[in-house]
Amino acid sequence: MKRLLCVFVWLGVLGCALDPVSGTPKLVFVSEQQEVEAGDQAAAELEALLGIVRDPGLDAYIGAVGQRLAAQAPSRSYSYRFRVIDDEVPNAFALPGGHVYVSRGLLTITNDEAELANVMAHEIAHVALRHQARRQARAVGMGILTLPGLLVGGLIPGRLGDIVSAPFAVAGMGAMASYSRDQEREADRVGQQLAADAGYDPAAMARFLVTMGRDSELAGKEQRELGFFAAHPATPSRIVDAIRASEKIEWTFRAGLTSSRLEFLFEFEGMLVGQNPADGIFRGQRFLHPDMRFTVAFPEQWKTFNSRRSVGALNEKGTAQLMLERAARGDDPREAATAFIQAAQQQVNLVVARIEARRINGLSALRAQAIADTQRGRLPLDLTWVELDGSIYLISGLVSDEYTDDDRALFDSVADSFRALTSKERESIRKTEIAVRLAEAGESLERFCSRTGNAWDVTRTAVANALESDATLTAGDVLKIAIERDYP
Structure with a gap:
């Protein structure tokens, strides 16, 4: 009993929070303010480690979409913040207290604002449902106190600890944003509802999952272990679940912040692709x-x-x-x-x-x-x-x-x-950026790639634009491509 009491004292706060979505009590060990403080600290570390995309226009757009979604989220004492991480791997995650991130790699394979909104709503759901706090409660119950890399850093202080834990730092940040299968299902359900409440098509989540699965297969095993796919596998059953959930949601369309695919893709014009x-x-x-x-x-x-x-x-x-x-x-x-x-x-x-x-x-x-x-x-x-x-x-x-x-x-x-x-x-090192181009009537993707100087091959272009490789394009179709430029 004394040992159990010591655990409660060490954790600081023990309580049952009422879930604002289900109305049922959920066991948590930290207050919302503690979540905010932990999230702020983790966010500062992550942003220093990976870097943030410095593009005021893109920042403003991602922030505006995020705030439109957050307005529909269950009430919390969080101030949501939305940023684009400088990471080529498609990824999205949230930290406790309202920090939500999407990577430039994820934006590269997103094809309309509704898809982006559904992904961001999924991450907002994790925050609003306090999944991190609930996961910590279970971890303490099982005696799991920390991640391997973070544990090493704690046991070996100073510069040696930094050296030993360096390979685990990025993985550790990703693990902070990992959740149980039940929590992922809950975030899927609540996230699609949030997107719908904000006026976005909830069926867009299934469309994005299909593209993500294709991109992950193209990228190979290593990216699947690192990116959004690792914690959000685009399995056929999950795609089916997303489709079925969208069919049950009543929603009213509201015009997005971008009015067309062309306008949406232009938000990412000039964004870096691949390694920085x-x-x-x-x-x-x-x-x-x-x-x-x-x-x-x-x-x-x-x-x-x-x-x-x-x-x-x-x-x-x-x-x-x-x-x-x-x-x-x-x-x-x-x-x-x-x-x-x-x-x-x-x-x-x-x-x-x-x-x-x-x-x-x-x-x-x-x-x-x-x-x-x-x-x-x-x-x-x-x-x-x-x-x-x-x-x-x-x-x-x-x-x-x-x-x-x-x-x-x-x-x-x-x-x-x-x-x-x-x-x-x-001199051989170049940078690759997103560009937007219009198709001509009847041309194949192979012809389109050749005509536009696309650095992507046909398969990569098809996946990034949610097309089949043998698609025949029509005049005015809007596609994103990759253009190589000199690195200054």
Whole structure:
């Protein structure tokens, strides 16, 4: 009994909130104000990690659609905020307290305002129904306190914790926005009703799910694990459920904020598609950063990740990882290494086993092997500091098992792959943007793509525009395409 009481005290608030939709009591452990505070903190972290699309016109449009929907949501003490995340993977999610996000990747495959509204309404439903708070209540009951990456960061303080948890940061944000199957069904039902109450066709949710499923199949397994598909699988049964739900909803059409498909798609004209060169790009396992002017290659078959803070890779088993980040400004790797080691030793017992100066592709560098004693055990670290153009970059490798000669050789090869970007490589990096074009009478998608200089192939163009690959177009059909442009 004492232990149970301590849990209640630790959580701060225990109560049964009355669900404003069903009218039934739901067990929650946090107040709405605590949700707002937690959501604000998570939002700041996420936006710093992934970045926000800086387009005032697009911001205003997404915000206006969101507020029209939020006006129909169950009453809460939340101030809803809607943003576009700078992520090429189709995704949408909500954080506690009213932060709702859609990615530019999701906007790329959305074909009318009603589809967009249904997706956003689904996320608003998660917030209004307090699904995060209810999920926390169940998690505490099962003894699940945190995510693996966030747990690691908590057990290993300071810079070492940042390095260890880096690969899990984006996944951790996604997991914050994941829900149970029952909660997803509830958000589907309530979200379609919210969209209908705002004057949008609730059947548009099913249309979007079909396109999302096609896009996910085209993109492959890795994107399915990362994007909207992971938590919102477009299974045939779910599409059927969305169709059936829409048939039962009574609604009255209200004109959207855009009056036509042409006007809707023009909201995204010039929006970035695919990788953002400003954050660096992957070509296979080689990473190239045009602004910082470096390149580095990660091991074959390792799963790569990239954020605005770091770039790296995990092996298939998740037992080894590599990460590169800009650690400091300066031209002395030894000075940067000394500062890092001294700071780390203030946090954990860090023993440096080996340290040596070296040259990497003509660049001044320092290589070290160390062992950190942490709450999760002994953690072998392989660290390389290298200077380029007045910045010190840190390449860190670590393994969860014994550090072997093979690990050392592999980490060494990655460090040795770091070099300055050549002028030819820099010039080869281009950006890809959304453009809107009109079809001519009777032309095929293949002919249309060729005539418009579309960077997408026929299949990608068909999926993005909710068409079949063998479609015959009519005069004036409005399609979105991708145009490659020079990266400044």
